[in-house]
Amino acid sequence: xxxxxxxxxxxxxxxxxxxxxxxxxxxxxxxxxxxxxxxxxxxxxxxxxxxxxxxxxxxxxxxxxxxxxxxxxxxxxxxxxxxxxxxxxxxxxxxxxxxxxxxxxxxxxxxxxxxxxxxxxxxxxxxxxxxxxxxxxxxxxxxxxxxxxxxxxxxxxxxxxxxxxxxxxxxxxxxxxxxxxxxxxxxxxxxxxxxxxxxxxxxxxxxxxxxxxxxxxxxxxxxxxxxxxxxxxxxxxxxxxxxxxxxxxxxxxxxxxxxxxxxxxxxxxxxxxxxxxxxxxxxxxxxxxxxxxxxxxxxxxxxxxxxxxxxxxxxxxxxxxxxxxxxxxxxxxxxxxxxxxxxxxxxxxxxxxxxxxxxxxxxxxxxxxxxxxxxxxxxxxxxxxxxxxxxxxxxxxxxxxxxxxxxxxxxxxxxxxxxxxxxxxxxxxxxxxxxxxxxxxxxxxxxxx
Amino acid sequence: xxxxxxxxxxxxxxxxxxxxxxxxxxxxxxxxxxxxxxxxxxxxxxxxxxxxxxxxxxxxxxxxxxxxxxxxxxxxxxxxxxxxxxxxxxxxxxxxxxxxxxxxxxxxxxxxxxxxxxxxxxxxxxxxxxxxxxxxxxxxxxxxxxxxxxxxxxxxxxxxxxxxxxxxxxxxxxxxxxxxxxxxxxxxxxxxxxxxxxxxxxxxxxxxxxxxxxxxxxxxxxxxxxxxxxxxxxxxxxxxxxxxxxxxxxxxxxxxxxxxxxxxxxxxxxxxxxxxxxxxxxxxxxxxxxxxxxxxxxxxxxxxxxxxxxxxxxxxxxxxxxxxxxxxxxxxxxxxxxxxxxxxxxxxxxxxxxxxxxxxxxxxxxxxxxxxxxxxxxxxxxxxxxxxxxxxxxxxxxxxxxxxxxxxxxxxxxxxxxxxxxxxxxxxxxxxxxxxxxxxxxxxxxxxx
Numbered sequence: 002x003x004x005x006x007x008x009x010x011x012x013x014x015x016x017x018x019x020x021x022x023x024x025x026x027x028x029x030x031x032x033x034x035x036x037x038x039x040x041x042x043x044x045x046x047x048x049x050x051x052x053x054x055x056x057x058x059x060x061x062x063x064x065x066x067x068x069x070x071x072x073x074x075x076x077x078x079x080x081x082x083x084x085x086x087x088x089x090x091x092x093x094x095x096x097x098x099x100x101x102x103x104x105x106x107x108x109x110x111x112x113x114x115x116x117x118x119x120x121x122x123x124x125x126x127x128x129x130x131x132x133x134x135x136x137x138x139x140x141x142x143x144x145x146x147x148x149x150x151x152x153x154x155x156x157x158x159x160x161x162x163x164x165x166x167x168x169x170x171x172x173x174x175x176x177x178x179x180x181x182x183x184x185x186x187x188x189x190x191x192x193x194x195x196x197x198x199x200x201x202x203x204x205x206x207x208x209x210x211x212x213x214x215x216x217x218x219x220x221x222x223x224x225x226x227x228x229x230x231x232x233x234x235x236x237x238x239x240x241x242x243x244x245x246x247x248x249x250x251x252x253x254x255x256x257x258x259x260x261x262x263x264x265x266x267x268x269x270x271x272x273x274x275x276x277x278x279x280x281x282x283x284x285x286x287x288x289x290x291x292x293x294x295x296x297x298x299x300x301x302x303x304x305x306x307x308x309x310x311x312x313x314x315x316x317x318x319x320x321x322x323x324x325x326x327x328x329x330x331x332x333x334x335x336x337x338x339x340x341x342x343x344x345x346x347x348x349x350x351x352x353x354x355x356x357x358x359x360x361x362x363x364x365x366x367x368x369x370x371x372x373x374x375x376x377x378x379x380x381x382x383x384x385x386x387x388x389x390x391x392x393x394x395x396x397x398x399x400x401x402x403x404x405x406x407x408x409x410x411x412x413x414x415x416x417x418x419x420x421x422x423x424x425x426x427x428x429x430x431x432x433x434x435x436x437x438x439x440x441x442x443x444x445x446x447x448x449x450x
Numbered sequence: 451x452x453x454x455x456x457x458x459x460x461x462x463x464x465x466x467x468x469x470x471x472x473x474x475x476x477x478x479x480x481x482x483x484x485x486x487x488x489x490x491x492x493x494x495x496x497x498x499x500x501x502x503x504x505x506x507x508x509x510x511x512x513x514x515x516x517x518x519x520x521x522x523x524x525x526x527x528x529x530x531x532x533x534x535x536x537x538x539x540x541x542x543x544x545x546x547x548x549x550x551x552x553x554x555x556x557x558x559x560x561x562x563x564x565x566x567x568x569x570x571x572x573x574x575x576x577x578x579x580x581x582x583x584x585x586x587x588x589x590x591x592x593x594x595x596x597x598x599x600x601x602x603x604x605x606x607x608x609x610x611x612x613x614x615x616x617x618x619x620x621x622x623x624x625x626x627x628x629x630x631x632x633x634x635x636x637x638x639x640x641x642x643x644x645x646x647x648x649x650x651x652x653x654x655x656x657x658x659x660x661x662x663x664x665x666x667x668x669x670x671x672x673x674x675x676x677x678x679x680x681x682x683x684x685x686x687x688x689x690x691x692x693x694x695x696x697x698x699x700x701x702x703x704x705x706x707x708x709x710x711x712x713x714x715x716x717x718x719x720x721x722x723x724x725x726x727x728x729x730x731x732x733x734x735x736x737x738x739x740x741x742x743x744x745x746x747x748x749x750x751x752x753x754x755x756x757x758x759x760x761x762x763x764x765x766x767x768x769x770x771x772x773x774x775x776x777x778x779x780x781x782x783x784x785x786x787x788x789x790x791x792x793x794x795x796x797x798x799x800x801x802x803x804x805x806x807x808x809x810x811x812x813x814x815x816x817x818x819x820x821x822x823x824x825x826x827x828x829x830x831x832x833x834x835x836x837x838x839x840x841x842x843x844x845x846x847x848x849x850x851x852x853x854x855x856x857x858x859x860x861x862x863x864x865x866x867x868x869x870x871x872x873x874x875x876x877x878x879x880x881x882x883x884x885x886x887x888x889x890x891x892x893x894x895x896x897x898x899x
Contacts, residue, residue: 034657036671043796068674157641164642171620171637171678188620188637192606193613208483222485224703225517227696229620229678246695247676254673257706258790264713265786266779273796274787275804282808283815286783293779294820300771311767315760318767322749322774322882329878330715330742334735337714338723341707347492347722355724359731366732371743429778429878433771 005037009044027056035061039068043273050276051080063092071097072271075104087116094168095121096139096248099128103138127241136219137212139252140233140242141168147175147200149183154196160188169245172230175204180239182207182232209234212241219244220252221346260344263421264337266293293427299434300325307441310450316383317444320391321437328398328436329429331367335360335406336428340420343410353411357404364403365396372396390444397443398436405432454486458493476505484510488517492722499725500529512541520546521720524553536565543617544570545588545697548577552587576690585668586661588701589682589691590617596624596649598632603645609637618694623681624653629688631656631681658683661690668693669701670795709793712870713786715742742876748883749774756890762899765832769840770886777847777885778878780816784809784855785877789869792859802860806853813852814845821845839893846892847885854881 008029030038030053038057042050042065054062054077066074066089078086090098090113102110102125114122124142131137145163147156160170173191175184184204194203209232210219223231223244233242255269262269268285270277304311304321311318339356342348348356372395380388406428410420444450457478479487479502487506491499491514503511503526515523515538527535539547539562551559551574563571573591580586594612596605609619622640624633633653643652658681659668672680672693682691704718711718717734719726753760753770760767788805791797797805821844829837855877859869893899 034655036657036675039674040671040795068676161642164638170641188641189613192619192637193610206483208485222489224696224699225488226485227517227699229695246678246699247673250673250676250695250699258794261709261713261786261790264710265782267783267787270787273794274791275797275801275808279808279811279815282787282812286780286812287816287819289783290776290779290816290820291823294772294776294823297772297775300775301768304768304771308764308768312764315757315764315767318760318764318770319750319753319757321767321770322753322886323743323746325771325774326746326749326879326882327739327743330739331735333714334716334738337710338716338719338731341710342723345707345722346489348724352724359724359728362728363731363735366728367736367739370736371739374740374743430775433775437771 005033005041008033009041023056027058030056031058031061035064035068039065042069043073044275046276047076047080050077051082054081055085063089067093067097070271071100071104073273074101076272078105078109087113091117091121094141095125095128095143096141098125099138102129103133131212134216135212136210136214136216136233136244137242139216139220139248140212140244141248142242143167144174144232144240144243145170146180147173147186149175149177149199149201149204151200152196153191153194153198153200153203156200157191157196160191167243169230169243172228172243173200174207174232174240174243175200176240182209182234182238182240185232207232210244211236216252217256217344218346220249220256221344224249224253256344259419260340260421263419264340266290266427293430296427296430297433299430300437303434303437303441307437310441310445313450314444314448316387317390317441320379320440324391324394324398324440325429325433325436327371327395328402328432331364331399332402332406332428332432335363335403336410339407340410343414343420348411350411350415353408353415356407356411360403360407361400364400367403368396368399371399386448390440390447393447394436394440394443397439398432401435401439402428402432454482454490457482458490472505476507479505480507480510484513484517488514491518492522493724495725496525496529499526500531503530504534512538516542516546519720520549520553522722523550525721527554527558536562540566540570543590544574544577544592545590547574548587551578552582580661583665584661585659585663585665585682585693586691588665588669588697589661589693590697591691592616593623593681593689593692594619595629596622596635598624598626598648598650598653600649601645602640602643602647602649602652605640605649606645609640618679618692621677621679621692623656623689623692624649625689631658631683631687631689634681656681659693660685665701666705666793667795669698669705670793672698673702705793708868709789709870712868713789715739715876742879745876745879746882748879749886752883752886752890756886759890759894759899763893763897765836766839766890766893769828769889773840773843773847773889774878774882774885776820776844777851777881780813780848781851781855781877781881784812784852785859788856789859792863792869797860799860799864802857802864805856805860809852809856810849813849816852817845817848820848835897839889839896842896843885843889843892846888847881850884850888851877851881 042053045053054065057065093101102113117125127142128138143166145160145167164170171188173186173188174182175186177183185207186200186203186205190203208226208228212233212235230243230245232240233244235241259269266289270285339348372392375395376388376392379391409428413420491502494502503514506514551562566574576591577587592615594609594616613619620637622635622637623631624635626632634656635649635652635654639652657675657677661682661684679692679694681689682693684690708718715738719734788797821841824844825837825841828840858877862869
């Protein structure tokens with residue numbers, strides 16, 4: 002531990018690393034576990050990260066580069082210089098290579114592709130051929146060809162030959178002679194079986210996905226099954242690749258970071274917070290803030306329309322933040338619940354009516370509770386009139402907000418938007434305006450203004 | 451697909467399954483892929499889920515039960531009846547068994563433990579011995595003992611014998627004769643090596659964790675390393691178990707669901723949304739709503755203190771939701787960014803000053819932009835005085851909210867609370883009150899009220 006912290010202090014200072022210290026630093030970097038070095042690189046600016054990678058031994062530097070996000074890798078390209086990058090690039094698995102290519106400007110991506118040898122380029126091209134966001138982009142196209150008529154011994158022999166080229170030899174797809182997927186087996190099963198047995202006897206019903214399926218959805222249902230890898234097939238049922246658990250983990254992780262960011266009304270940073278430039282942090286937030294502020298102009302309009310009512314009973318303005326806040330919170334609760342349920346697949350778009358009906362009842366229950374408390378407190382302090390207004394507004398606002406909050410993420414998904422976009426602040430801002438209208442209409446009729 | 455939907459319709463209807471249909475349903479349930487059956491069970495109430503499990507073949511029913519969350523399994527206990535549950539329980543891996551025991555009332559948990567045979571009980575007891583929230587609770591205690599002086603052939607022989615009892619044989623910890631962890635190797639390496647070679651020659655530097663380490667933190671740094679499993683050691687460096695990637699996925703998934711819920715100001719549901727009772731949904735939200743509503747009483751106080759100012763210039767009340775909303779949004783952006791960064795380990799508690807300094811500058815930049823726009827718009831519509839008040843309030847509110855929003859999750863973590871607790875709505879509610887004080891102080895001095 003102390004090693005990495007000392008290194009971090011040295012690397013955080015703005016001075017350049019003097020050549021005479023390079024050997025010493027290099028030796029220091031060789032000691033800590035690889036995960037600490039990855040963490041160190043992730044927390045550094047691109048220039049500093051490049052220095053660290055150059056100081057590492059060749060094998061460790063490839064491991065570290067491999068462990069970084071594609072966005073972070075892309076940032077390092079400039080700082081590293083072409084030679085080092087080409088070498089890292091060639092060592093990546095084809096699917097990780099494609100993720101990195103996606104982050105690079107087109108002409109740089111092409112230059113990178115040209116550095117690959119023919120077979121590597123072909124295999125990378127397979128992955129590039131699937132649409133963005135599809136699982137085909139994230140699969141490993143290098144799979145061992147195990148035919149259903151092979152014996153266990155023949156299969157083991159074949160695996161020994163290809164073991165260095167494929168991403169996994171633990172989960173094994175079994176195919177017919179025309180490459181149709183017929184089943185899966187595992188090295189574990191082969192390993193404990195009789196050598197003369199046929200692989201077909203060890204075959205299980207395969208869990209698989211289509212190469213054009215949505216990457217996030219596929220990864221979400223695949224991961225809880227606790228299996229290491231599954232075959233990916235094309236439209237005619239032919240084996241085209243394997244999705245390994247670690248690629249699925251990456252996909253879900255990216256999606257969750259995006260959802261967390263959107264629910265907080267900003268864009269995901271792509272990079273560790275402390276190594277992101279101030280400008281990028283501002284950029285990830287400003288558009289959302291502006292959109293929300295412009296929507297909030299609606300509340301200024303609403304209040305402007307009721308300015309006479311407000312002037313006649315200034316006491317009404319005291320409750321504005323309480324009422325809009327409570328409406329926003331109730332809406333957020335419903336929205337985050339449904340957004341998460343959609344992401345996990347627990348709720349599907351066609352469940353929209355069940356969700357609306359549930360949230361309507363939940364909202365009424367919450368509204369009845371809060372409304373009763375609001376009625377009692379406000380009556381005691383501000384009189385019966387205000388008590389009735391506050392109590393009934395709370396009831397209505399909670400009911401509306403919960404229903405709208407629950408339904409919005411589903412509508413977003415139906416129109417092809419990210420459900421998390423309609424979470425938290427967006428729902429608050431929209432429910433503020435309607436809540437205020439309800440409030441003043443009730444106040445006008447109860448208080449006779 | 452149609453199969454499962456048809457099944458779902460049958461099972462959603464409230465009628466009981468008549469005995470003469472049981473065989474037909476049983477046959478229908480045997481066809482769809484296991485993941486669809488899991489989904490179906492997850493979306494059903496406990497009673498219905500129990501019916502499905504009883505209709506499944508023995509092997510499939512165990513697979514399905516195994517794939518459910520511990521909370522969901524616990525819910526099924528009553529509906530399933532003891533005999534079936536004991537059988538499922540005995541089939542679970544020791545770590546999953548402990549997760550289920552944690553969800554059950556103590557006397558039921560004890561009754562379950564008594565159903566295990568001696569060796570199973572011992573091994574489960576090992577896992578139960580570690581503190582809640584530690585990685586020791588989630589590891590697999592059944593590991594093959596590969597000693598550093600064994601040859602590849604001896605190791606493979608041993609693995610064949612224990613393959614059925616251990617959770618993974620793909621990542622293999624290597625230990626000294628006194629059980630100290632000395633390295634790791636993989637079945638893949640053994641498989642392609644010479645049989646007479648020593649395992650020590652194939653050994654890599656191990657990635658490992660301590661059994662008392664925090665489960666969430668450990669799972670978070672382990673998963674991005676893309677390895678299948680890692681050894682877990684006790685304080686003296688002895689091997690006590692393995693953490694497999696699927697258990698790490700479960701841990702991170704639970705933590706993310708919890709964070710998503712907290713950032714939306716409610717408690718996580720533990721179960722798929724549609725199969726959770728209305729009462730539980732209300733309970734997961736009401737406490738937060740009450741706490742937030744009570745904190746919002748502070749805004750009523752603040753506005754009450756400035757009631758004279760409001761009466762003198764009712765126009766000021768028009769901007770209340772805009773200003774509190776913008777402050778809340780800026781605070782939320784900072785809070786969700788930092789909460790996520792803390793969860794991923796990108797930010798550590800001791801970075802609090804760097805975070806505060808970043809967010810102060812980000813807040814000032816955002817505030818300057820929004821303030822400038824607010825100044826122009828408000829000046830044009832409501833006159834220069836109001837323009838100055840709105841512009842400068844926006845600037846100060848953004849600066850304060852971003853700084854406070856960024857620092858709060860770190861403070862929460864330092865005092866041992868969940869950082870997500872201080873996300874979104876909580877920060878909004880708190881920043882509302884301070885924002886309003888700033889607003890009225892500026893208004894009073896600029897407008898001379």
